[in-house]
Amino acid sequence: MTARLIDGKAVAATLRAEVAEKVRAAGFTPGLAVVLVGEDPASSVYVRTKDRAAREAGIDARTIRLPADTSRTDLLGVIQALNDDAAIDGILVQLPLPNGIDAQAVIEAIDPAKDVDGFHPVNVGHLANGRPTLVPCTPLGVMKLLRVTGIETSGARAVVLGRSAIVGRPMAALLLTADATVTIAHSRTRDLPAQCRGADIVIAAVGRPEMVSGDWIKPGATVIDVGINRLPDGRLVGDVAFESCREVAGAITPVPGGVGPMTVACLLENTLTAALRRR
Ligand code: GUN
Numbered sequence: 001m002t003a004r005l006i007d008g009k010a011v012a013a014t015l016r017a018e019v020a021e022k023v024r025a026a027g028f029t030p031g032l033a034v035v036l037v038g039e040d041p042a043s044s045v046y047v048r049t050k051d052r053a054a055r056e057a058g059i060d061a062r063t064i065r066l067p068a069d070t071s072r073t074d075l076l077g078v079i080q081a082l083n084d085d086a087a088i089d090g091i092l093v094q095l096p097l098p099n100g101i102d103a104q105a106v107i108e109a110i111d112p113a114k115d116v117d118g119f120h121p122v123n124v125g126h127l128a129n130g131r132p133t134l135v136p137c138t139p140l141g142v143m144k145l146l147r148v149t150g151i152e153t154s155g156a157r158a159v160v161l162g163r164s165a166i167v168g169r170p171m172a173a174l175l176l177t178a179d180a181t182v183t184i185a186h187s188r189t190r191d192l193p194a195q196c197r198g199a200d201i202v203i204a205a206v207g208r209p210e211m212v213s214g215d216w217i218k219p220g221a222t223v224i225d226v227g228i229n230r231l232p233d234g235r236l237v238g239d240v241a242f243e244s245c246r247e248v249a250g251a252i253t254p255v256p257g258g259v260g261p262m263t264v265a266c267l268l269e270n271t272l273t274a275a276l277r278r279r
Pocket of ligand 1: 092093094095096117137138166263
């Protein structure tokens with residue numbers, strides 16, 4: 001069997017068009033501030049992508065670039081000014097921050113109503129209680145991919161590989177709210193392959209190139225690859241060994257063109273959601 005390909009690029013394009021249409025209908029222009037501290041090359045690319053996508057959707061995007069040696073006080077001052085700016089509906093601080101700046105303190109300074117990344121403890125708490133408000137973009141995008149692909153989550157056994165605050169933990173919370181039976185596996189989990197073989201849905205978000213191989217996958221299972229890893233030879237691969245898993249899985253996301261485009265589309269949707277609530 002060869003797995004069905006889940007075309008995240010196409011699903012994301014549809015979602016972006018829907019957001020653009022709703023922005024046109026809203027009668028005002030939502031504002032998004034993207035804050036980039038330092039010059040991490042991957043972060044610079046992500047920030048440019050987010051800024052451009054927001055503009056294409058009719059959102060007034062502003063990218064605020066700050067030097068790597070920006071002090072915590074100055075960064076918190078920038079956040080406060082954005083909190084106070086009525087034209088700004090969404091604030092995103094690109095992670096990771098340079099060494100020496102406490103990311104958690106910065107996240108906690110963002111007005112939860114403008115926290116389009118869904119990282120503020122208030123929003124994390126709502127998500128943990130099954131009452132999601134602003135939800136982290138990558139796991140939200142994964143849930144949308146499962147939905148449009150017709151993958152049943154209710155009663156399904158789901159294994160989430162990785163326990164990060166950005167993907168693994170919120171992913172598990174969303175799957176639980178969608179009535180899956182959820183296991184969070186991580187670097188200390190015993191017999192990772194056996195955990196995965198019991199799963200109807202495997203979500204890989206560990207940042208280790210091609211770690212998940214086909215013999216970890218139950219025939220017909222759904223495999224979602226959140227990883228983006230650059231190999232020394234320049235190739236871009238996920239956390240899943242794509243060719244071996246697609247022989248076994250029922251449905252699988254490619255890298256690139258799977259989860260990545262959904263993250264950006266969900267950021268636009270979150271910005272619109274925040275704007276409609278605030279105004
Ligand atoms: N770095 C990697 N992923 C993300 C994300 O979803 N949001 C932010 N702000 N930074 C990230």
